[in-house]
Amino acid sequence: MNGWMGKILRVNLSNGDINAEALDPKVARDFVGGRGLAIYYMLKEVDPNCDALGKENKLIMTTGPLTGTKAPTGGRYMVTTKSPLTNAITCSNSGGNFPAELKKAGFDGIIFEGSAAEPVYLWINDGKAELKPAGHLWGKNTHETDDALRAESDGKAKTAVIGPAGEKGVLFASIMNDRDRAAGRAGVGAVMGAKKLKGVAVRGTQKIQLASEEQFKEMNQKYRDRFKEVKKAGPYPLTTHGTAITVVATQTHGVFPTRNFQTGQFDEWESIYGEALTEKYLVKAKPCFSCPIACGRVTKIPDGPYQGEGEGPEYETVYSLGSDVGVGDLAALTKANYLCNELGLDTISMGSAIACAMELYEKGHLSEGEIGFPLEWGDGEALVKLTQQTGMREGFGDILAEGSLRMATHYGHPELAMVSKGLDLPGYDPRGTQGLGLNYATSPIGASHMRGDLPYCELLGVPIKIDGQTWEDKPPIVVKWQNVFALIDAAGLCVFFSIRYLCDPTLEIRPEGILDLINAATGADYALDELEEIGDRILNAERLYLMRAGFDRRQDSLPARFTDTPMPDGPVQGVVCHLDEMLEQYYRIRGWSQDGLPTEEKLNGLGLDGM
Amino acid sequence: MKVHVDLYVNLKKYAPADDSSFDLQLESGATVKTVLAILKIPTEEKAIVLVNGRNADESNALKEKDTLTLYSPISGG
Numbered sequence: 001m002n003g004w005m006g007k008i009l010r011v012n013l014s015n016g017d018i019n020a021e022a023l024d025p026k027v028a029r030d031f032v033g034g035r036g037l038a039i040y041y042m043l044k045e046v047d048p049n050c051d052a053l054g055k056e057n058k059l060i061m062t063t064g065p066l067t068g069t070k071a072p073t074g075g076r077y078m079v080t081t082k083s084p085l086t087n088a089i090t091c092s093n094s095g096g097n098f099p100a101e102l103k104k105a106g107f108d109g110i111i112f113e114g115s116a117a118e119p120v121y122l123w124i125n126d127g128k129a130e131l132k133p134a135g136h137l138w139g140k141n142t143h144e145t146d147d148a149l150r151a152e153s154d155g156k157a158k159t160a161v162i163g164p165a166g167e168k169g170v171l172f173a174s175i176m177n178d179r180d181r182a183a184g185r186a187g188v189g190a191v192m193g194a195k196k197l198k199g200v201a202v203r204g205t206q207k208i209q210l211a212s213e214e215q216f217k218e219m220n221q222k223y224r225d226r227f228k229e230v231k232k233a234g235p236y237p238l239t240t241h242g243t244a245i246t247v248v249a250t251q252t253h254g255v256f257p258t259r260n261f262q263t264g265q266f267d268e269w270e271s272i273y274g275e276a277l278t279e280k281y282l283v284k285a286k287p288c289f290s291c292p293i294a295c296g297r298v299t300k301i302p303d304g305p306y307q308g309e310g311e312g313p314e315y316e317t318v319y320s321l322g323s324d325v326g327v328g329d330l331a332a333l334t335k336a337n338y339l340c341n342e343l344g345l346d347t348i349s350m351g352s353a354i355a356c357a358m359e360l361y362e363k364g365h366l367s368e369g370e371i372g373f374p375l376e377w378g379d380g381e382a383l384v385k386l387t388q389q390t391g392m393r394e395g396f397g398d399i400l401a402e403g404s405l406r407m408a409t410h411y412g413h414p415e416l417a418m419v420s421k422g423l424d425l426p427g428y429d430p431r432g433t434q435g436l437g438l439n440y441a442t443s444p445i446g447a448s449h450m451r452g453d454l455p456y457c458e459l460l461g462v463p464i465k466i467d468g469q470t471w472e473d474k475p476p477i478v479v480k481w482q483n484v485f486a487l488i489d490a491a492g493l494c495v496f497f498s499i500r501y502l503c504d505p506t507l508e509i510r511p512e513g514i515l516d517l518i519n520a521a522t523g524a525d526y527a528l529d530e531l532e533e534i535g536d537r538i539l540n541a542e543r544l545y546l547m548r549a550g551f552d553r554r555q556d557s558l559p560a561r562f563t564d565t566p567m568p569d570g571p572v573q574g575v576v577c578h579l580d581e582m583l584e585q586y587y588r589i590r591g592w593s594q595d596g597l598p599t600e601e602k603l604n605g606l607g608l609d610g611m
Numbered sequence: 612m613k614v615h616v617d618l619y620v621n622l623k624k625y626a627p628a629d630d631s632s633f634d635l636q637l638e639s640g641a642t643v644k645t646v647l648a649i650l651k652i653p654t655e656e657k658a659i660v661l662v663n664g665r666n667a668d669e670s671n672a673l674k675e676k677d678t679l680t681l682y683s684p685i686s687g688g
Contacts, residue, residue, distance in 0.1 A: 233655070234621045237685045241620075245685055248619045252680045254664045461659040461684035467666035500686045571664020
């Protein structure tokens with residue numbers, strides 16, 4: 001095969017069996033890779049009603065046909081499993097260098113099944129794989145584990161590991177690769193911890209065969225030139241300031257979530273946004289594999305109580321550990337970010353859980369005695385302390401480790417958890433980003449901004465600027481964008497480059513550049529319609545999995561704060577999110593019933609019959 | 612009439628003085644286009660335009676106490 005390596009590594013952690021299986025060319029063609037390939041295996045092999053932390057669940061790591069190639073941003077992989085946080089499917093995307101290394105080691109993906117009796121790690125060395133004891137690594141943080149795995153295997157190996165949070169079953173634990181890149185969402189790290197799998201170290205030097213080297217080179221240059229053209233006009237904000245520059249757009253639109261989404265503007269925003277980070281703590285910009293943008297931030301807090309160094313924060317973290325908890329101290333939020341990376345925690349759900357606790361405390365539903373100290377908005381010291389406690393499941397952190405919804409329910413106020421399907425919202429208030437509100441509610445994994453990121457057009461002006469507060473026009477855009485994002489996640493690309501430079505510059509975002517690159521790499525001779533249909537197939541396959549797990553329209557919801565309570569002030573004052581009205585139209589366009597279930601006709605039309 | 616103007620990211624350089632957040636005195640009937648011309652922001656800058664936090668374009672008429680926000684497209688979040 002070209003583009004694909006043609007092999008999936010299957011690792012049974014219960015009995016230690018390791019087998020390399022052939023990748024079925026038809027499955028590769030129909031599901032492409034990454035997120036697509038993963039849902040194919042989930043539907044075939046994982047009972048949607050299984051215990052997410054039990055042996056029956058599987059942990060699937062998959063790359064795409066462009067992962068590890070020189071395609072711009074061709075360095076991504078997906079981690080897919082049943083989520084212990086939401087009981088829905090989750091698939092979390094990450095970049096760095098680990099995914100490309102896995103591919104060059106000869107594998108399109110790894111399926112972990114069962115669970116080990118004692119801690120282990122997987123060492124993959126150019127096509128050969130073995131499980132090794134990891135008892136001596138249990139308890140180490142992600143950076144220490146990365147150091148140890150590379151020292152024991154190969155200094156040039158790349159790793160994906162869990163920290164104490166994953167070991168201790170924090171329900172929003174992440175898998176960290178290359179130290180500071182996160183497959184963060186919905187507890188993939190907790191599943192890895194339950195399987196007693198501490199990490200994966202991989203070394204790969206194989207060549208990824210391309211169908212046409214010449215055509216690929218030409219297409220690669222064509223799309224990189226598009227980026228260079230834009231960059232020529234002036235400093236590129238994502239390169240200069242990282243994703244935290246996005247605060248400019250969310251704050252001015254009045255959708256920058258503040259104090260658990262009670263309002264959409266944060267008075268201290270200028271002390272925590274991208275330019276402040278550049279000025280105070282930036283050491284250098286850091287790219288993922290084959291990425292011309294380099295939005296990653298290597299940072300250092302040189303002195304003071306939060307002294308430290310690491311990577312971040314990026315935009316979502318500036319919201320979750322900043323405005324959402326009312327913290328305007330960039331050093332404190334950056335330190336909490338470092339702790340999340342080292343302990344292996346999703347920064348979004350960590351901040352969201354603390355914000356929820358702060359509101360429970362503010363409203364008198366949670367006492368100082370239960371927490372161990374007062375918990376006022378804006379308390380950076382408490383933020384850092386609670387992050388540490390959560391990663392170790394110590395003190396009140398043991399309650400936070402269950403996630404915002406379980407905690408808020410425990411204290412009798414589930415309405416104060418800012419979640420959809422149990423997954424915490426990213427940093428955009430859906431009252432002023434109505435399309436994203438619909439996307440949050442219908443995303444297969446729960447509230448995610450990476451399953452059809454409408455803020456691109458609703459806030460950022462990419463590919464064009466539309467009004468975030470209108471809702472009537474949004475359902476058809478959401479459907480199209482969800483499908484194209486699924487394709488990007490299947491191909492092994494990053495949305496940051498793909499949406500702006502590999503899709504046509506209209507709201508249709510037809511993935512013409514992805515087509516050119518995938519065809520040159522694989523020789524599969526896809527048609528544009530066919531690729532778009534693959535996005536639709538992935539979304540419907542994920543929906544089918546949810547349906548079997550008992551999900552329907554009832555879970556396509558948002559907290560009443562967004563649908564019933566008008567925004568109190570700012571540019572979005574008086575507005576609610578019109579979710580119900582949008583859902584009706586959305587289901588019609590998708591070919592689903594008004595209960596949110598795909599019809600047999602729809603599934604058959606996508607070749608999902610028999611799945 | 613007086614309007615408030617906020618310039619961000621790559622458009623800060625068009626501020627008439629050091630502060631990229633400033634008031635501007637305009638004739639009545641002025642539009643966003645009037646301000647872009649006063650500030651000498653070329654059309655190829657493709658500015659994102661908000662008036663009082665809502666989507667707007669060059670033809671948008673401005674009124675007393677409006678806040679005009681201008682920034683360059685950002686991709687990512």
